[in-house]
Amino acid sequence: MKTLILISHPQFEDSGTQQFLKTSFYSLDDVKYQVIDELYTATGTIDIEKEQNALRDFDRIVFQFPMYWYSSPASLKRFMDDVFTRNYIVAKRSLKTKELGIVVSLGDAEADFQAGGPEQFTISELLRPFQAFANKAGMTYLKPFVVNQFGYLDPAQKEKLLVDYLEYLSAEMPLSLANREQWLVARLQDTKADKSADLQQAIDLVINSIEDQQNNVESLKQDVKMIRDQEE
């Protein structure tokens, strides 16, 4: 599965959050990123046809941005207005069957975003325009990935964020236990290649243990199903 991250950030190089996320997805071969702001010339032009064609090979398109005034920064909207022409999206259905992910980072606490809270509305509500776009384009709208106040995370939380983020970029959706395990095993297989024989053996042990657990879960599911069937 191939993923394109379209980043909208006026100061991408200076953003701690963005640079942290950037270092992490270098480990995935099938993930490409593009800073939208860099696609425009100084006089504000963009090669529309080139950008339309550039999306063709990807299965998952991820809009990644910090929340500015309850939406993306202007550059993503500009890109959508310019590149996502009505002909491209509605007539030709060019993005149909692709997935649309959103990675949004928050400066204010995620808990503030609810009815009665300081921000009044949920992240889901504020991102409705993107969901409506996915709906119109025939895309599958993925559950948005929220980076909650990156500056306050401790090292362990950052490590978890990194794994969750890589999963969001490249695992099969929805993120069921089975899909997560399958993804993890694939990642472990990837990392084996350039390791010593000892390390390769250790990784194999981990993979076997995950696969054993998968089998256990499968057999438990069978048992539950049998009990339910007998009850009916």
Next chain:
Amino acid sequence: MKTLILISHPQFEDSGTQQFLKTSFYSLDDVKYQVIDELYTATGTIDIEKEQNALRDFDRIVFQFPMYWYSSPASLKRFMDDVFTRNYIVAKRSLKTKELGIVVSLGDAEADFQAGGPEQFTISELLRPFQAFANKAGMTYLKPFVVNQFGYLDPAQKEKLLVDYLEYLSAEMPLSLANREQWLVARLQDTKADKSADLQQAIDLVINSIEDQQNNVESLKQDVKMIRDQEE
């Protein structure tokens, strides 16, 4: 009351809807309009302090735009990102107590915007980011004014649209019967100045008739109140 219309439209001069609305608000002295796209230089700079100061004298700020991908065109977002700094909005509370209006024109039918309809979400839901902004800025969020498929309107519908629009720009909110009548009488008084004596007399008759009706409504309200009080 002074109103500023901030228009976001990449082809303002070529838009039938925008040009129709534009001719109409020339009749109001206290309404000013500004096309946001014209505030930027060719290299994309804007005088932030000047634009911040320009808002000071207005009581009502109206964002006017066609709906592009379920939001405003990019230029409004860019203006918000640039001019509405955190210091200006949150620390200084510069827009506090002002009203925020939205005039949004739709290419697709308004009836499509509901759960289960082709667009799935209501206009209210899609405009949440602007409502959340008003909330953060301490502004009063006015009920958005929707221009529904202007191209399909007949002359009578356009005439009604024009009156409703002028009301939205300059009448006291909420648009109660009393506020609408007060607004209408003020408009009629305005138009009297340069008319012939005969026409002035005719306008006075209309004004008197509206004021008589206001008195009738007032006395009816008193009656209803008395009946209710007796019932309790």
